[in-house]
Amino acid sequence: MSTYDADELGWFGGVGAFGGRFMPEALMAALDELDIAWQKAMVDPTFIAEFEDLLQNYAGVPSMLYEAKRLSDHAGARILLKREDLNHTGAHKIRNVLGQALLTKRMGKTRVIAETGAGQHGVASATAAAYLGLDCTVYMGEVDTERQALNVARMQLLGAEVIPVTSGSRTLKDAINEALRDWVASVDQTAYLFGTAAGPHPFPSLVLSFVRGIGDEARQQCLDQFGGLPDAIAACVGGGSNAIGLFAGFVDDPEVAIYGFEAGGDGVETGRHAATIFAGSIGVLHGARTFVLQDDDGQTVESHSISAGLDYPGVGPQHSALSAAGRATYLPVTDAEAMDAMALLARTEGIIPAIESAHAVAGALRVAKERPGQTILVNLSGRGDKDMGTAMDWFHLGEAGEKQ
Amino acid sequence: MTGTRTAFEKARAEDRAALVGYLPAGFPDVDGSIAALKAMVAAGCDVIEIGLPYSDPVMDGPIIQAAAQQALEAGVRTTDVLRTVEAVAATGVPTLVMTYWNPIERYGVERFAQDLANAGGAGLITPDLTPDFAPEWVAAADARDLDKVFLVAPSSTDERIALTTAASRGFVYATGIMGVTGTKQATAAGVAPLIARTKALSPNGGADLPVGVGVGVSTGAQAADLAAYADGVIVGSAFVRTLLDNAGDRAAGLAALAALTEELAAGVAGAVRA
Numbered sequence: 001m002s003t004y005d006a007d008e009l010g011w012f013g014g015v016g017a018f019g020g021r022f023m024p025e026a027l028m029a030a031l032d033e034l035d036i037a038w039q040k041a042m043v044d045p046t047f048i049a050e051f052e053d054l055l056q057n058y059a060g061v062p063s064m065l066y067e068a069k070r071l072s073d074h075a076g077a078r079i080l081l082k083r084e085d086l087n088h089t090g091a092h093k094i095r096n097v098l099g100q101a102l103l104t105k106r107m108g109k110t111r112v113i114a115e116t117g118a119g120q121h122g123v124a125s126a127t128a129a130a131y132l133g134l135d136c137t138v139y140m141g142e143v144d145t146e147r148q149a150l151n152v153a154r155m156q157l158l159g160a161e162v163i164p165v166t167s168g169s170r171t172l173k174d175a176i177n178e179a180l181r182d183w184v185a186s187v188d189q190t191a192y193l194f195g196t197a198a199g200p201h202p203f204p205s206l207v208l209s210f211v212r213g214i215g216d217e218a219r220q221q222c223l224d225q226f227g228g229l230p231d232a233i234a235a236c237v238g239g240g241s242n243a244i245g246l247f248a249g250f251v252d253d254p255e256v257a258i259y260g261f262e263a264g265g266d267g268v269e270t271g272r273h274a275a276t277i278f279a280g281s282i283g284v285l286h287g288a289r290t291f292v293l294q295d296d297d298g299q300t301v302e303s304h305s306i307s308a309g310l311d312y313p314g315v316g317p318q319h320s321a322l323s324a325a326g327r328a329t330y331l332p333v334t335d336a337e338a339m340d341a342m343a344l345l346a347r348t349e350g351i352i353p354a355i356e357s358a359h360a361v362a363g364a365l366r367v368a369k370e371r372p373g374q375t376i377l378v379n380l381s382g383r384g385d386k387d388m389g390t391a392m393d394w395f396h397l398g399e400a401g402e403k404q
Numbered sequence: 405m406t407g408t409r410t411a412f413e414k415a416r417a418e419d420r421a422a423l424v425g426y427l428p429a430g431f432p433d434v435d436g437s438i439a440a441l442k443a444m445v446a447a448g449c450d451v452i453e454i455g456l457p458y459s460d461p462v463m464d465g466p467i468i469q470a471a472a473q474q475a476l477e478a479g480v481r482t483t484d485v486l487r488t489v490e491a492v493a494a495t496g497v498p499t500l501v502m503t504y505w506n507p508i509e510r511y512g513v514e515r516f517a518q519d520l521a522n523a524g525g526a527g528l529i530t531p532d533l534t535p536d537f538a539p540e541w542v543a544a545a546d547a548r549d550l551d552k553v554f555l556v557a558p559s560s561t562d563e564r565i566a567l568t569t570a571a572s573r574g575f576v577y578a579t580g581i582m583g584v585t586g587t588k589q590a591t592a593a594g595v596a597p598l599i600a601r602t603k604a605l606s607p608n609g610g611a612d613l614p615v616g617v618g619v620g621v622s623t624g625a626q627a628a629d630l631a632a633y634a635d636g637v638i639v640g641s642a643f644v645r646t647l648l649d650n651a652g653d654r655a656a657g658l659a660a661l662a663a664l665t666e667e668l669a670a671g672v673a674g675a676v677r678a
């Protein structure tokens with residue numbers, strides 16, 4: 001239990017500060033039931049053993065901690081990569097869905113619903129549902145179903161139903177709205193596999209409990225392989241599940257600096273970005289008090305990012321609390337910086353990162369300038385296969401015959 | 405006793421349920437929504453709920469979503485909602501605002517409560533704010549004797565119904581179905597157990613807190629069925645639909661709205677009270 005954890009009502013950073021549970025009464029009993037079932041499961045050795053067995057033997061966890069030597073030469077600091085991109089389904093998200101789906105089975109529910117932006121959480125949810133024999137419905141903004149058709153196909157092949165969401169801005173935030181509407185009507189038999197460490201209590205804490213292996217493993221690996229803690233750690237932040245998973249391992253090590261990199265889109269000054277903590281204000285969105293991109297009347301403003309996984313106008317409440325407490329620093333990385341970092345990592349290390357994770361790499365390159373020669377541990381949260389369409393457009397790739 | 409309670413008491417004295425009607429402010433535009441709400445008052449609504457359009461309405465189905473989105477795209481502001489409240493409250497009918505929480509928090513809870521009171525508004529209905537997360541609103545409302553209408557649902561535990569009814573003033577809003585607005589139909593058989601539990605768990609056995617049933621109510625026949633159990637019947641999506649269906653013809657929309665109000669008013673009056 002860290003001083004940065006939530007209290008029993010889900011408040012981070014003190015009562016009323018961040019988090020909480022701003023939800024329809026119709027869902028309150030289910031959220032309480034989930035909270036109790038989760039807390040019991042987390043102290044049940046059988047559940048923990050089953051979860052860890054799945055992580056090791058199905059998901060390929062623990063992911064390695066890899067010293068990126070050629071990238072380090074380029075950066076002027078030692079860069080370590082936590083290789084979550086090597087997990088089954090290609091990202092850290094498998095940890096969260098396996099935990100939540102196991103909990104769903106334990107609670108005797110037969111159906112799961114999920115929202116997805118880029119499709120990664122949807123694919124992970126469909127995968128866990130297939131593995132555990134659960135029905136699965138995934139809500140995805142219509143705009144995203146068009147730009148991520150490959151992931152729609154993956155979910156369908158895994159047996160999930162993908163429902164395009166046509167309300168509002170037809171992106172991730174509207175997919176969450178629609179999943180919540182489904183859940184209000186189906187809560188008896190259905191569990192909502194929330195895709196990030198946001199939403200109403202207990203989701204931010206529950207998701208953290210399933211992804212914190214990222215940070216716990218990385219801390220131990222760093223000690224074992226390099227004989228000490230890193231000087232700084234970095235992760236990308238959309239909703240913030242990969243980041244909170246990494247940060248959790250290090251928040252109580254005051255000598256480790258913590259950086260979260262948000263999507264700066266076209267540049268924060270253009271207004272087209274998803275830098276929620278850096279440029280947003282405190283409000284309530286999707287059940288939690290947190291930083292939000294909103295207008296003067298509290299209407300949610302659409303976010304923009306080249307990376308669908310970071311394209312969200314809210315953020316997990318624990319990140320807001322870590323920022324307010326000064327424990328972590330949140331900065332924007334533009335689309336262009338992220339794409340440059342994607343190419344750089346590909347060409348120096350032979351690793352094609354997800355564009356989300358490329359934001360963390362780009363941020364780490366900036367941190368390296370301020371910390372020459374130091375050790376910076378970066379969460380490489382996902383792989384870039386899903387982003388090749390975007391990369392082809394951005395870099396004008398795909399025509400053989402000339403080197404780009 | 406607040407104005408809303410008085411309206412419920414008056415209906416009870418007439419041996420009927422109160423009819424509570426909802427429309428979002430700014431739909432089809434601000435003046436159009438004022439005209440529509442006044443038409444609902446004239447045709448027999450006892451209490452009015454004015455929706456504050458919000459970008460992420462998780463308790464609303466497609467009909468109210470469409471109206472709210474249209475209002476937002478036309479640029480409706482929180483101040484326009486308050487202007488609408490003032491115009492409708494001037495008719496003498498208790499007028500509440502139904503709103504998701506973030507716009508109130510953004511406006512400032514104290515400031516909104518004061519401006520709502522100044523506009524003659526009766527209180528707030530808060531579909532995504534429960535009493536356990538509402539200390540600022542409870543304090544601001546209590547300081548001004550504004551109604552605090554919280555919701556109970558078929559899934560609510562007895563403990564939560566007791567908590568919610570103890571914190572509510574004006575009436576308590578019982579959701580007729582498990583689901584969002586404008587989708588499924590509520591039935592008397594489905595709602596009666598929740599109403600009975602709510603009455604039994606309210607302070608004073610419910611003598612001081614009327615129970616309104618909403619979400620899933622759209623016809624006069626349904627209103628009559630539900631009025632046999634509830635103190636009030638709340639209708640939203642069906643009213644919005646009359647305006648959506650007559651989008652090109654304001655006069656026809658108002659006529660359809662008035663006709664539906666009369667049908668529902670006859671429904672709540674014609675019930676065989678349980």
